Amino acid sequence: MPDYNRQILLVETPKGKLGPEHFRLVEAPLPKPQEDEVLARVRYISLDAANRAWMQGATYRSAVEAGSVMAGGALAEIVESKSPALRPGDLVFADTGWQEYAVLPAKRAAKLPRLAPLTHLLSVYGIAGLTAYFGLLRVGKPQPGETVVVSAAAGSVGSLAGQIAKIKGGRVIGIAGGAEKCAWLTGALGFDAAVDYKAGPLPKALKAAAPDGIDVYFDNVGGDILETCLFQMRLRGRIACCGAVSQYDGAPQTHGPRGVPGLIVVNRLTLQGFIVMDYEAERAAAIAELKSWVDAGKLMVQEDIIDGLENTPRALIGLLAGENKGKRMVKVA
């Protein structure tokens, strides 16, 4: 074990677009766990669009302050424990931040089973998979035969949400950026249709793909794409509000989508926000069902693994620009 710890600091709260200049790699002494704490070695850091939102202020967690280690969830391995709850060798998920080693209160580390590949603990059995599962099934609630639209459909959550909607008998349309991603959605993932929002006006393309309208829209992006879908919702349609990635990286939004609340009233729509922590009690059952689909070959898990802690900033910057396909993570050790 080294006696230093490489860390990536957020050196400045970005005003506009996130760039490499907002981060700095530093070395710090290896921290020591105190009573009820553990020392964890970070294996894989999860990259999520929400990381960017955390920089702007309090969300469902407090804001990341400039000058501190960038926050982020990771798969980590316990190397030293001052708690009876965890032992060296245990695998955990925790907000370790972007660094090689982290000292944490044991109660802030969730013990995970060992399975292969380990990275599935961060993708399909992690926050991405559970977000797709609960957001689609508990909030969107598609019925067989209904039309389900998913935005950021080639991303970690979207690619799983769309496949789960297919498993449940929906007609599934993905919205993604670029012809290659769209071909992947309808090819490898079995979506019924895909719409490339970069290729031309979205309203027309979406109308062509969903001529009878949308029953469930799984919204990962907010902004103009949310507005477009809102205008194409069917009576009693449901919008699962999962994220607003279009709003995270840049100037704050000056207005919301047209049609709120007029279309919500007229078409009796439901827009509902959720986060995965709300469904903690159902977590084990959800993972078991996800695993049954993965094992049966019904759910394809796409991972996008980048090597090296020092590449974490650019991994997040690229994710916000939509360059990833599936779950992006950084392998630290």
Add this chain to the structure above:
Amino acid sequence: MPDYNRQILLVETPKGKLGPEHFRLVEAPLPKPQEDEVLARVRYISLDAANRAWMQGATYRSAVEAGSVMAGGALAEIVESKSPALRPGDLVFADTGWQEYAVLPAKRAAKLPRLAPLTHLLSVYGIAGLTAYFGLLRVGKPQPGETVVVSAAAGSVGSLAGQIAKIKGGRVIGIAGGAEKCAWLTGALGFDAAVDYKAGPLPKALKAAAPDGIDVYFDNVGGDILETCLFQMRLRGRIACCGAVSQYDGAPQTHGPRGVPGLIVVNRLTLQGFIVMDYEAERAAAIAELKSWVDAGKLMVQEDIIDGLENTPRALIGLLAGENKGKRMVKVA
């Protein structure tokens, strides 16, 4: 019975604000019912903000075309029947339009009980009362002790929704225009607080009235007031989207409220639209419960009755300007 029928036509679809110039009073021959139709004499015409929305295009009903009799629900009495379902003397609720007599298919007229005062059939036991009841209890779902905010709180739906929220143990804050209406809400109706949106910046006044935030917002207005409430919702808050009266009378809205979908996600909010027809199966039980509250003196019914068919246009124009207190209707006969 006269041999002519006074009618009010919508002569032009308004581009901006509705004015008296958009209507004309005409006389037409008294119509005759055919097989399965009835001739109904209009007693009281219901004025509703939605009447204005109907002029702009298809909503939950088709648009009112320029040149036709203005549409509107009314309490009417059957004077001649060619249907076994209804007899002369029966009271019905139907979309008779703004006229003294109407011929209707019998199946489009809902038979009502006779009770006193008859006008309660259009207020607390009519669409207004049922909208308040279902919107609050089935969509907003306040729990005892929760903070409930109602906009257009001195209007027909708002005044009832707020009182029902009080009956159910909520802490109720009304938003209304003018000191007199606000005093009436906290005085006669027993609201816990009232905020006059015309008196100064709403965000600050609302924060003072609901310092811990809002659990349920019953939205009758949309627009800026919806945006203000959205920013003050508590975790897992619910917004019952009942109407958007701020949007009906003027240029179409160019954007929606900020905070959609960001605040919906972060605070796990639900925005849900509804219309009273969705709850037809529960209608009789709802009316029975409303009647028990009225009879027990727990629910005060405020009616604002204007005399004479010729005054119907100005009654609607005034309603859109917020001049009414309680349920506005026009006594025709």
